[in-house]
Amino acid sequence: MEAISWAPLVLALFSILIIRTIAIGRRLHKGRTLPPGPRPLPIIGNLHQVFDGMPHRCLARLAEKYGPIMTLRFGQTTTVVISSPDMAREVLQKHDQAFSYRAIPDAIRALRHGDLSVAWLPPNPEWRNLRMIYNTELFSTKRLESTKVVRAQQVRELISYVSECCLSRKTLNIGELVSVTILNVLSRTIFSVDLSDLRSESSLEVVQLVQTIMKGTSEPNLADFFPWLKVLDPLGVRRRVTKSMKKLHDIFDEHVDRRLRGEDATPHDDLLDRLPHGDKMECMHDRFIRNAFFTELFIAGTETSANTVEWTMAELLRNPVMMAKVKEEIERMIEPGKEVEESDIEKLHYLQAVMKESFRLHPTAAFLLPRRAERTVDVGDHYVVPEGTRVVINNWVISRDKRVWEDPEVFSPERFLKKDIDIRGREFELMPFGSGRRICAGLQLAVRMVPLIIASLLRGFDWQLPEGMGPEDIDMRETQGIPVAMAVPLRAVPLAA
Numbered sequence: 001m002e003a004i005s006w007a008p009l010v011l012a013l014f015s016i017l018i019i020r021t022i023a024i025g026r027r028l029h030k031g032r033t034l035p036p037g038p039r040p041l042p043i044i045g046n047l048h049q050v051f052d053g054m055p056h057r058c059l060a061r062l063a064e065k066y067g068p069i070m071t072l073r074f075g076q077t078t079t080v081v082i083s084s085p086d087m088a089r090e091v092l093q094k095h096d097q098a099f100s101y102r103a104i105p106d107a108i109r110a111l112r113h114g115d116l117s118v119a120w121l122p123p124n125p126e127w128r129n130l131r132m133i134y135n136t137e138l139f140s141t142k143r144l145e146s147t148k149v150v151r152a153q154q155v156r157e158l159i160s161y162v163s164e165c166c167l168s169r170k171t172l173n174i175g176e177l178v179s180v181t182i183l184n185v186l187s188r189t190i191f192s193v194d195l196s197d198l199r200s201e202s203s204l205e206v207v208q209l210v211q212t213i214m215k216g217t218s219e220p221n222l223a224d225f226f227p228w229l230k231v232l233d234p235l236g237v238r239r240r241v242t243k244s245m246k247k248l249h250d251i252f253d254e255h256v257d258r259r260l261r262g263e264d265a266t267p268h269d270d271l272l273d274r275l276p277h278g279d280k281m282e283c284m285h286d287r288f289i290r291n292a293f294f295t296e297l298f299i300a301g302t303e304t305s306a307n308t309v310e311w312t313m314a315e316l317l318r319n320p321v322m323m324a325k326v327k328e329e330i331e332r333m334i335e336p337g338k339e340v341e342e343s344d345i346e347k348l349h350y351l352q353a354v355m356k357e358s359f360r361l362h363p364t365a366a367f368l369l370p371r372r373a374e375r376t377v378d379v380g381d382h383y384v385v386p387e388g389t390r391v392v393i394n395n396w397v398i399s400r401d402k403r404v405w406e407d408p409e410v411f412s413p414e415r416f417l418k419k420d421i422d423i424r425g426r427e428f429e430l431m432p433f434g435s436g437r438r439i440c441a442g443l444q445l446a447v448r449m450v451p452l453i454i455a456s457l458l459r460g461f462d463w464q465l466p467e468g469m470g471p472e473d474i475d476m477r478e479t480q481g482i483p484v485a486m487a488v489p490l491r492a493v494p495l496a497a
C-alpha cells in the first residue's frame with residue numbers, strides 16, 4: 001500500500017529531472033540556448049515532419065511556428081534551419097567565415113568527390129585555388145567574352161532544331177532541350193566537343209548521368225541522418241552515384257587522353273589547352289582532381305540553369321499577357337533579322353524583371369548547399385549554434401517572406417520594375433545564387449546564358465501548349481531535391497513567329 005502511494009512522487013521527481021536535463025542541454029553557451037524547434041521523437045527525431053512532402057515547404061510551415069532560426073533533429077544529427085533574410089544575413093555575412101564549411105552528404109563521397117570539388121571542400125588553399133580557376137580561367141569577364149562564340153553557336157543550334165520542329169509541330173520537352181544546350185556549352189568550353197545532341201535520343205546519356213548524380217546527391221539518405229550507417233550505404237545511394245560518376249570520368253579521360261596523345265593538334269582555346277600552363281592549373285594534372293572539377297561543372301551548371309529556363313517558360317505560358325510583353329520588348333529592342341546576343345540582355349528590362357521574379361518564386365536551389373558550423377557561434381540575441389551543427393538556409397521561404405514581398409505567391413515581374421534588386425548575393429531577400437564566400441562559382445556564366453536562351457526561344461517562335469491544354473492546366477508542382485525541377489516536365493509546341 002505504502003509503495004503505491006510513493007509511486008506518483010517518484011514519477012514526478014523523475015520527470016522534473018528529465019525536463020531540467022533537457023533545459024540545461026539547450027542552455028549551452030553563456031546563458032544562450034539552441035534555437036527553438038519541434039520536439040523530436042526518439043530515434044528518428046523530426047524526420048517524419050520534413051519528409052512527408054517537399055522538405056522546403058515542410059520546413060517553411062515549421063518556421064511559421066518556431067521562427068526564422070530553429071533546431072531540428074534528423075536521426076542522430078542536429079540541424080539549424082534559417083528562414084528569414086535577417087537571419088540569413090547573420091549566417092552568411094556576419095559569421096561568413098564560421099559557416100563557410102559544408103556538411104557533406106554521404107553520396108558526395110563517391111570517388112572522393114567531396115574531398116576534391118569546389119562545392120564541398122572547406123575554405124582552404126585547395127578550394128581557393130580551384131575557385132581561382134573558375135574566376136580567371138573560365139568565368140572572368142575576359143574569358144566569358146572570348147567564349148561567347150561558343151554559347152552563340154550552341155544557341156544557334158538550339159534555334160535551328162526548334163525551327164525544324166516547327167514544321168512538324170512537334171511537342172518539345174523544354175527542360176531536356178535546354179539541358180542539352182547547356183551541357184554542350186560546358187563541354188565545348190572544356191574539350192571543344194559536343195557531349196550530347198539535340199537530334200539523337202541515344203546521345204542523352206550524359207544528360208541522364210548528370211541527372212542521376214544530382215538526384216542521388218540531394219535525395220534524403222538514411223546514411224546522412226545515422227552516420228554509423230555510412231559503411232553500409234543502406235539505400236545504395238552512394239553506389240548509384242559512384243556508378244554514374246565513374247561513367248562520366250571515363251568519358252572525360254577519353255577526351256583528355258586523346259588530346260594528350262596529340263591526336264587532335266588544332267588549337268582550341270579551351271580549358272584543356274590551358275592545362276599545361278600556370279601554377280594554379282598544376283592541380284589539374286591529378287586525374288582525380290581534374291575529373292572532380294569537370295564533373296562539378298556539369299552537375300552544378302546544367303540542371304540549375306535548365307530548370308530556371310523551364311520555370312520561366314512555364315510562368316510565361318501561364319501568363320499570356322506577360323509573354324506578349326516580353327516578346328514585344330525583344331522585337332522593339334533588337335533589330336529585325338539579327339540574332340539575340342548576350343550584350344542585348346541589359347537592354348531588355350522587362351525580361352530581366354521576369355528572370356528575377358522567376359528566381360524569386362522558383363529558386364532552383366530551394367536550399368543553399370548545406371553549411372556546417374566550424375566552431376560554436378552565437379547567433380542573434382539569444383541563440384547558439386554548436387560546432388559541427390549542419391546549417392540549412394531555406395532560400396525558398398526567404399524569397400517568399402511576407403514582410404518583404406507583397407503578394408509573395410503571385411508571379412509579378414512588375415514588382416522588379418519598381419524595386420531594383422540585385423541577385424548577386426548582396427541582398428538577402430533574393431539570393432538565387434547564394435551569398436558570401438561560398439556564392440555560386442558559375443554565377444557570371446548563368447546570368448549571361450540563361451536570359452540569352454530564353455530571349456532566343458521567344459524571339460523566333462510563338463509557343464503553344466499541347467493540344468487540349470490551357471494555361472491553367474500547367475502543373476506547377478515541384479520535384480524533391482536540389483535543384484528543384486518541375487515534377488511534370490513542361491512540354492510546348494513551337495510555331496513560327
Ligand code: HEM
Nearest residue numbers: 119300301304305365368369433434435438440441442446
Ligand atoms: C541558374 C543557374 C544557377 C543557380 C541558380 C545556381 C545556384 C547556386 C547556389 C544557390 C549555390 C550555393 C551557394 C551557397 O551555398 O551560398 C551554388 C554553388 C555553386 N555553383 Fe551554382 N548555380 C547556377 C549555375 C551554375 C553554373 C552554370 C556553374 C558552373 C558551371 C555553377 C557552379 C557552382 C559551384 C562550383 C558552386 C559551389 C561554390 C562553392 O561552394 O564555393 N553554378 N550555385
